[in-house]
Amino acid sequence: MRKVAILGVGQTAVGEHWDKSLREIGGEAAFAALQDAGMERADCLYVGNMLSPLVDGQNQLGAFLADWIGAWHQEATKLEAACGSGAAAFRAGLMAVASGEVDSALVVGVEKMTDKAGHDVTAALATAADADYEVEQGVSFVGLNALIMKRYMHEFGWKHGDFAAFSINAHANAVHNPFARLRETISPERFETSAMIATPINLLDASPIGDGAAAAILVPADRVTSGPGRPRVIVTASASATDTIAVHSRRDPMFLAAAAQSAKQCYDMAGVGPPDVDLFELHDAFSIMSALSLEACGFADRGQGVRLGLDGEISITGRVPICTRGGLKARGHPVGATGMYQIVEIVQQLRGECGETQVKSASIGMAQNIGGSGATVLTHIIKAEKRDLHKRGYVRRARNTGLAP
Amino acid sequence: MRKVAILGVGQTAVGEHWDKSLREIGGEAAFAALQDAGMERADCLYVGNMLSPLVDGQNQLGAFLADWIGAWHQEATKLEAACGSGAAAFRAGLMAVASGEVDSALVVGVEKMTDKAGHDVTAALATAADADYEVEQGVSFVGLNALIMKRYMHEFGWKHGDFAAFSINAHANAVHNPFARLRETISPERFETSAMIATPINLLDASPIGDGAAAAILVPADRVTSGPGRPRVIVTASASATDTIAVHSRRDPMFLAAAAQSAKQCYDMAGVGPPDVDLFELHDAFSIMSALSLEACGFADRGQGVRLGLDGEISITGRVPICTRGGLKARGHPVGATGMYQIVEIVQQLRGECGETQVKSASIGMAQNIGGSGATVLTHIIKAEKRDLHKRGYVRRARNTGLAP
Numbered sequence: 001m002r003k004v005a006i007l008g009v010g011q012t013a014v015g016e017h018w019d020k021s022l023r024e025i026g027g028e029a030a031f032a033a034l035q036d037a038g039m040e041r042a043d044c045l046y047v048g049n050m051l052s053p054l055v056d057g058q059n060q061l062g063a064f065l066a067d068w069i070g071a072w073h074q075e076a077t078k079l080e081a082a083c084g085s086g087a088a089a090f091r092a093g094l095m096a097v098a099s100g101e102v103d104s105a106l107v108v109g110v111e112k113m114t115d116k117a118g119h120d121v122t123a124a125l126a127t128a129a130d131a132d133y134e135v136e137q138g139v140s141f142v143g144l145n146a147l148i149m150k151r152y153m154h155e156f157g158w159k160h161g162d163f164a165a166f167s168i169n170a171h172a173n174a175v176h177n178p179f180a181r182l183r184e185t186i187s188p189e190r191f192e193t194s195a196m197i198a199t200p201i202n203l204l205d206a207s208p209i210g211d212g213a214a215a216a217i218l219v220p221a222d223r224v225t226s227g228p229g230r231p232r233v234i235v236t237a238s239a240s241a242t243d244t245i246a247v248h249s250r251r252d253p254m255f256l257a258a259a260a261q262s263a264k265q266c267y268d269m270a271g272v273g274p275p276d277v278d279l280f281e282l283h284d285a286f287s288i289m290s291a292l293s294l295e296a297c298g299f300a301d302r303g304q305g306v307r308l309g310l311d312g313e314i315s316i317t318g319r320v321p322i323c324t325r326g327g328l329k330a331r332g333h334p335v336g337a338t339g340m341y342q343i344v345e346i347v348q349q350l351r352g353e354c355g356e357t358q359v360k361s362a363s364i365g366m367a368q369n370i371g372g373s374g375a376t377v378l379t380h381i382i383k384a385e386k387r388d389l390h391k392r393g394y395v396r397r398a399r400n401t402g403l404a405p
Numbered sequence: 406m407r408k409v410a411i412l413g414v415g416q417t418a419v420g421e422h423w424d425k426s427l428r429e430i431g432g433e434a435a436f437a438a439l440q441d442a443g444m445e446r447a448d449c450l451y452v453g454n455m456l457s458p459l460v461d462g463q464n465q466l467g468a469f470l471a472d473w474i475g476a477w478h479q480e481a482t483k484l485e486a487a488c489g490s491g492a493a494a495f496r497a498g499l500m501a502v503a504s505g506e507v508d509s510a511l512v513v514g515v516e517k518m519t520d521k522a523g524h525d526v527t528a529a530l531a532t533a534a535d536a537d538y539e540v541e542q543g544v545s546f547v548g549l550n551a552l553i554m555k556r557y558m559h560e561f562g563w564k565h566g567d568f569a570a571f572s573i574n575a576h577a578n579a580v581h582n583p584f585a586r587l588r589e590t591i592s593p594e595r596f597e598t599s600a601m602i603a604t605p606i607n608l609l610d611a612s613p614i615g616d617g618a619a620a621a622i623l624v625p626a627d628r629v630t631s632g633p634g635r636p637r638v639i640v641t642a643s644a645s646a647t648d649t650i651a652v653h654s655r656r657d658p659m660f661l662a663a664a665a666q667s668a669k670q671c672y673d674m675a676g677v678g679p680p681d682v683d684l685f686e687l688h689d690a691f692s693i694m695s696a697l698s699l700e701a702c703g704f705a706d707r708g709q710g711v712r713l714g715l716d717g718e719i720s721i722t723g724r725v726p727i728c729t730r731g732g733l734k735a736r737g738h739p740v741g742a743t744g745m746y747q748i749v750e751i752v753q754q755l756r757g758e759c760g761e762t763q764v765k766s767a768s769i770g771m772a773q774n775i776g777g778s779g780a781t782v783l784t785h786i787i788k789a790e791k792r793d794l795h796k797r798g799y800v801r802r803a804r805n806t807g808l809a810p
Contacts, residue, residue, distance in 0.1 A: 001504050021537060053458050053485075057540060059532035060487040063647040063780035067654070073666055075645040076781070077493045080458075080483045082465040088482045092497060099406050099504030127464035132426060135462060240449075240480040242468040249472070261478055375468035376481070 001098040003221035006233045006382065008037025009344040014181040014212035014332030016114040022056045023068040026110035029213035029340075030069050033106065037217040042106035044096060045069075045076040048089030049109070049336035054124040055116050065108060075102075082128035083285065084371025085109065086339025087378035090216065091238050097218045109340030110213035121209060125335070128372040130246040142206060142286070144247055144373050146198035149288035152254050153200060156303030160200050163287040164191040165309030166322075167204045167329055170284060173316065174326025176356040179341075181210050181332030205287040207327075212334035214341040231384040233350050236272075239265035240378045247373050254303075258377035259296035259368060266366070267298075270381040274298040277381075278362040279321045279349055281342035283370035284328045293368055294320070297379075321359050324349060339369030339378065350384035406503040408626035411638045411787065413442025414749040419586040419617035419737030421519040427461045428473040431515035434618035434745075435474050438511065442622040447511035449501060450474075450481040453494030454514070454741035459529040460521050470513060480507070487533035488690065489776030490514065491744025492783035495621065496643050502623045514745030515618035526614060530740070533777040535651040547611060547691070549652055549778050551603035554693035557659050558605065561708035565605050568692040569596040570714030571727075572609045572734055575689060578721065579731025581761040584746075586615050586737030610692040612732070617739035619746040636789040638752050641677075641769075644670035645783045652778050659708075663782035664701035664773060671771070672703075675786040679703040682786075683767040684726045684754055686747035688775035689733045698773055699725070702784075726764050729754060744774030744783065755789035 010032020012025050020028075026047070034040065047061045058064060062076030081088040086109030093105035113121055126135045129144060139147075153160070167186060174180035186204060194203040218235075226232040241258040244250050250257070267273055274297065282293040291305030299320050300308050313319040325331050325345040328338060346365035348354055367380045415437025417430050425433075431452070439445065452466045463469060467481030486493040491514030498510035518526055531540045534549060544552075557563070572591060579585035591609060599608040623640075631637040646663040649655050655662070672678055679702065687698040696710030704725050705713050718724040730736050730750040733743055751770035753759055773784045 001506065023537075050464060051458075053456075053529075053532050057532055057536040059455060059485060060489075060650065060776050060780055062486055062493075063777065064535070064650045066647045067650045067780070071647075073646050073648065073663060076647045077497075077645065078485045080464060080485055081467055084465075088467075092482075095500055095504055095506055098506075099500055101406065101500055101503075124458075127458050127462055130469070131462040132428075240482065241478050242471045242476075242481045243478065245465065245469045245472045258478060372465050372468065375465060375472070 002100060004094055004097045004218050004235050005221040005224040006216050006235065006347050007219045007224055008033045008039065008217040009215065009347045010036055011179050011214040011341060011344050012212050013179045014210040014334055017211040022052060022058060022110065022112040023065060025112055025211055025213045026065045026108050027068050029110065029215040030065065030106060030108050033215035033217050039104065039217060041071055042104040042217055043102035044074055044105050045071055046089040046093040046105060046107045047078045047110065048085035048339060049078055049111060050080055050082055050085045051111060051113060051124050051335060054127065055121065056112055081376040082371035083335045083338060084369045084376040084378050085336035087367065087369035087380065090339060090343055090380065091240055091378055093218050094235055094238055097220060103220065105218045106215060107218065107340065108213055108215040109337035111334035111336040112211045113209045113334060114211050134246050142198045142201055145286040145288060146201045148247065148253055148373065149200055149286065152288060155254065158306050161188065161192050162306050162310060163205060164188045165314065166284060166287040166290040167191055169309065169314050170323040170327040170329035173324055173357045174330030177325040177331060180326040180330055181208055182330040201286055207285050207329045207333040210332035210334045212332060212337045214337050214344045216340065216343050226385055231350060233347050234383050234385060235380060236383045237266035237269035237381040239269065242376050243374050245372060245375045254292065256292050256296040256374045256377065258374055259293055259370065262377045262379040263297040263368065266379045266381045272364060272381065276364055277320065277366045279324050279346065279359045279365045281324070281345055281365065281367045282322050283368055284323055285333060289370065290322065297368065316357050316359055324354065324357050324359060342367040342369060343380065346382050350382065407505060409499055409502045409623050409640050410626040410629040411621050411640065411752055412624045412629055413438045413444065413622040414620065414752045415441055416584050416619040416746060416749050417617050418584045419615040419739055422616040427457060427463060427515065427517040428470060430517055430616055430618045431470045431513050432473045434515065434620040435470065435511055435513050438620035438622050444509065444622060446476055447509040447622055448507035449479055449510050450476055451494040451498040451510060451512045452481070452483045452515065453490035453744060454483055454516060455485055455487055455490045456516060456518060456529050456740060459532065460526065461517055486781040487776035488740045488743060489774045489781040489783050490741035492772065492774035492785065495744060495748055495785065496645055496783055498623050499640055499643050502625060508625060510623045511620060512623065512745065513618060513620040514742035516739035516741040517616045518614045518739060519616050539651050547603045547606055550691040550693060551606045553652065553658055553778065554605055554691065557693060560659065563711050566593065566597050567711050567715060568610060569593045570719065571689060571692040571695040572596055574714065574719050575728040575732040575734035578729050578762045579735030582730040582736060585731040585735055586613055587735045606691055612690050612734045612738040615737035615739045617737060617742045617746070619742050619749045621745065621748055631790055636755060638755050639788050639790060640785060641788045642671035642674035642786040644674065647781050648779050650777060650780045659697065661697050661701040661779045661782065663779055664698055664775065667782045667784040668702040668773065671784045671786045677769060677786065682725065682769055682771045684729050684751065684764045684770045686751055686770065686772045687727050688773055689728055690738060694775065695727065702773065721762050721764055729759065729762050729764060747772040747774060748785065751787050755787065
């Protein structure tokens with residue numbers, strides 16, 4: 001298969017976009033990515049979305065979005081893997097270009113969630129769990145994560161406050177991301193005293209939903225060269241794995257087996273290991289998920305993911321910077337779009353466009369997008385091929401990779 | 406890219422399976438395909454489904470079904486393109502194998518629609534149309550097709566009774582298909598006098614919904630050889646195209662532009678033309694769609710698709726046999742599964758397993774699966790490489806390609 005490069009990226013701010021429809025949000029990110037790539041159109045369109053049938057009454061988002069952006073008659077389709085939908089679409093676009101079937105692919109992750117009242121969205125999100133054997137018992141999605149977190153705290157002896165570092169880090173980074181939803185720092189005190197949602201998960205353990213879209217343009221790597229201020233960004237590894245849909249079916253509900261498997265496949269494929277990863281955009285839908293992802297991907301021993309937060313290793317200057325643009329926690333979690341936000345943010349880091357939260361000399365980024373409570377996991381490793389740009393002073397200021405805000 | 410063969414197929418009967426859940430139906434077809442291919446598992450799973458979030462409260466059907474069939478930790482994802490979801494999943498599986506990313510793919514189209522009352526399913530199906538600009542006006546999916554049919558009759562001077570041949574042919578063929586939902590012949594009189602749904606579409610113009618699943622195993626062609634009674638079945642062409650999501654946005658609502666485009670791409674790819682196609686499994690969700698598909702794919706001039714029915718050219722012994730196992734009209738239309746039923750039925754024809762409705766010496770079959778009112782169209786051409794099996798008397802009786810009925 002051919003090597004594939006990410007030529008352009010785009011995104012909308014995550015928020016409550018009452019003035020913009022599903023298609024407008026998706027189109028905005030798509031056009032931003034096309035503009036960033038210097039292209040008028042791509043050969044095909046892959047859309048990642050989870051909730052539009054339920055929340056927007058709209059299916060068939062491939063044709064729907066192709067129509068809106070004027071990509072008439074083009075191949076277009078939608079992939080859905082719950083909150084892993086964005087990366088699922090990215091992987092489909094990657095395979096289409098890598099196989100030679102097309103010469104360019106536009107991938108858009110899009111979600112419009114805030115036009116419905118809270119209850120509906122909670123029910124809609126629960127469709128990521130097992131309808132017959134989990135949801136039927138009355139458990140919501142946050143409820144499932146609460147059960148996992150409670151068990152983890154019991155098993156490994158952590159207190160709730162030990163998880164604060166994950167949220168504090170995410171919020172601190174989001175302040176510098178104009179596309180993030182929650183651009184404010186939080187203190188350990190505020191973390192500990194925020195409203196309880198499902199014990200032990202409180203408001204600041206959980207990521208906020210939102211409307212948003214993020215997009216990327218994929219092309220064969222041999223058609224792209226590194227330029228001043230613009231390294232060639234290559235997808236060096238892609239893997240997808242699954243676990244049981246229901247948490248109760250797992251041998252060990254505190255181990256993200258599919259995350260471990262897809263990460264291992266990616267490490268093998270890219271010929272790298274955890275120490276080589278300069279930043280890791282992980283799926284921090286809840287603070288417990290940050291700990292579990294770090295453990296599954298080899299950055300911490302079992303039960304010790306929390307320590308990376310306590311030791312400051314997850315900050316921009318730490319051993320494994322995570323949520324460098326705010327993560328799900330503070331950039332926001334427009335579920336089907338999240339996987340694409342992670343990709344866009346890694347590209348921004350590899351290009352050196354992140355200002356205050358720039359990871360110094362970042363050349364390898366890993367993204368991990370999770371559907372359900374670990375049932376579908378997609379991991380990607382992305383690498384910048386640069387000519388020592390920072391040393392030459394090429395990378396001076398952030399590029400605008402979106403139309404908004 | 407590598408040539409890809411269909412090694413095994415499986416299906417469940419289409420019907421109201423009150424005793425079987427979504428996962429049971431999908432699993433049944435998956436196991437039937439694996440058994441038919443003589444395999445215990447494939448490398449990955451692609452699922453086509455449209456309505457499960459809305460009708461079954463279940464998303465993430467990739468991991469969901471992989472879990473149920475015991476394909477733990479395997480890559481699995483879902484594709485959705487309204488009623489074109491089945492073929493969208495097939496094309497994704499095809500690309501995964503053709504690219505070399507995997508060595509085998511299981512593709513399952515599955516839909517469980519009958520657990521909800523009629524009104525809910527009508528609303529759910531309307532998500533295939535444009536929520537903002539079509540559905541918002543109160544138009545249902547059958548309503549959109551009725552507008553197209555009425556205009557077609559006016560424009561080209563056909564009477565409602567002229568469409569009878571499509572339904573009569575589909576029902577006649579379904580009688581011999583043990584997996585079909587409506588196994589009874591209908592008369593021209595009954596066609597004309599059946600209950601009106603949305604003028605001019607009456608009950609017998611419309612395909613019935615249903616629960617059902619159909620599946621196929623894809624492998625590299627070079628790992629398969631033709632054997633006695635079992636030709637090597639190759640996918641020689643695959644193409645996907647889109648049109649505007651709303652019917653009113655089209656220059657000509659009576660021309661299926663995406664069907665024409667994807668068919669043309671397939672003809673070019675396979676090096677064949679309409680006269681070479683031995684059977685055509687088209688998307689007869691409504692009788693008008695049969696006429697439009699035949700025209701778009703070059704089997705009839707504009708406005709003359711109906712004549713093929715009147716002249717008997719669509720029957721098993723005609724120039725272009727369609728709906729050879731009953732089509733959507735009589736086999737039934739479990740929406741996200743339909744595209745895979747078409748593939749399974751073509752494989753059965755190419756293997757010579759269709760008894761009374763066997764198309765003699767069939768070696769090239771074309772399948773066309775349509776999402777929405779022509780917004781997403783996927784076309785595939787499938788070819789049998791046989792060693793004159795019929796002459797040698799190898800093909801004597803139908804193989805069982807499913808566990809039920």
